[in-house]
Amino acid sequence: ETGVTQSPTHLIKTRGQQVTLRCSSQSGHNTVSWYQQALGQGPQFIFQYYREEENGRGNFPPRFSGLQFPNYSSELNVNALELDDSALYLCASSLDSGTNTEAFFGQGTRLTVV
Amino acid sequence: GEDVEQSLFLSVREGDSSVINCTYTDSSSTYLYWYKQEPGAGLQLLTYIFSNMDMKQDQRLTVLLNKKDKHLSLRIADTQTGDSAIYFCAESSSGGSYIPTFGRGTSLIVHP
Numbered sequence: 350e351t352g353v354t355q356s357p358t359h360l361i362k363t364r365g366q367q368v369t370l371r372c373s374s375q376s377g378h379n380t381v382s383w384y385q386q387a388l389g390q391g392p393q394f395i396f397q398y399y400r401e402e403e404n405g406r407g408n409f410p411p412r413f414s415g416l417q418f419p420n421y422s423s424e425l426n427v428n429a430l431e432l433d434d435s436a437l438y439l440c441a442s443s444l445d446s447g448t449n450t451e452a453f454f455g456q457g458t459r460l461t462v463v
Numbered sequence: 464g465e466d467v468e469q470s471l472f473l474s475v476r477e478g479d480s481s482v483i484n485c486t487y488t489d490s491s492s493t494y495l496y497w498y499k500q501e502p503g504a505g506l507q508l509l510t511y512i513f514s515n516m517d518m519k520q521d522q523r524l525t526v527l528l529n530k531k532d533k534h535l536s537l538r539i540a541d542t543q544t545g546d547s548a549i550y551f552c553a554e555s556s557s558g559g560s561y562i563p564t565f566g567r568g569t570s571l572i573v574h575p
Binding site (some may be wrong): 353355382389390391392393394397404405407439441452453454455456457 | 467503504505506507508551553560562563564565566567568
């Protein structure tokens with residue numbers, strides 16, 4: 350148990366719809382990173398939030414957006430869903446946007462777009 | 464851009480040692496990591512090594528780093544069936560704000 354919880358665990362959406370995924374950070378952690386893991390691939394960095402501000406972004410289009418709340422929980426929003434958005438979405442929380450050596454991952458949300 | 468390569472599969476017998484290999488391209492890599500992912504679960508950080516080290520041992524796990532060849536390995540001694548999982552190699556650097564770049568993962572299968 351890492352203390353990082355994600356919801357929902359599984360989700361099925363139709364192409365063109367919008368989705369919101371949620372992540373509750375480990376207590377005391379102020380940094381959240383989101384990753385997309387397609388089947389058979391390693392996780393790909395989407396973006397990171399540090400103290401409610403975006404603190405880095407990977408190579409993902411603007412329809413991937415996020416929020417971090419004052420309690421440091423976070424949301425990942427994806428608009429205009431495409432079939433290729435089907436993946437496991439992982440969040441990781443850490444204390445400060447440092448070396449990632451103390452980042453803890455949630456169990457992920459499995460998104461299927463049909 | 465940065466690239467991390469791993470072989471996709473490794474099959475070993477229970478009790479043997481497993482060695483999972485990884486190569487990376489970013490010569491400015493500062494940290495190198497090994498993560499474990501069990502079916503239906505997120506990633507668990509197993510161990511990491513700083514780039515100025517060449518070896519790190521933690522119980523059954525030994526990490527070897529050859530910085531000249533940009534080669535990282537993870538040795539698991541006395542491999543057990545519970546070690547069956549996907550193992551990801553990752554690297555990060557200050558230039559990338561320490562955001563890890565992951566390989567595709569090596570699926571370790573441990574059979575009796």
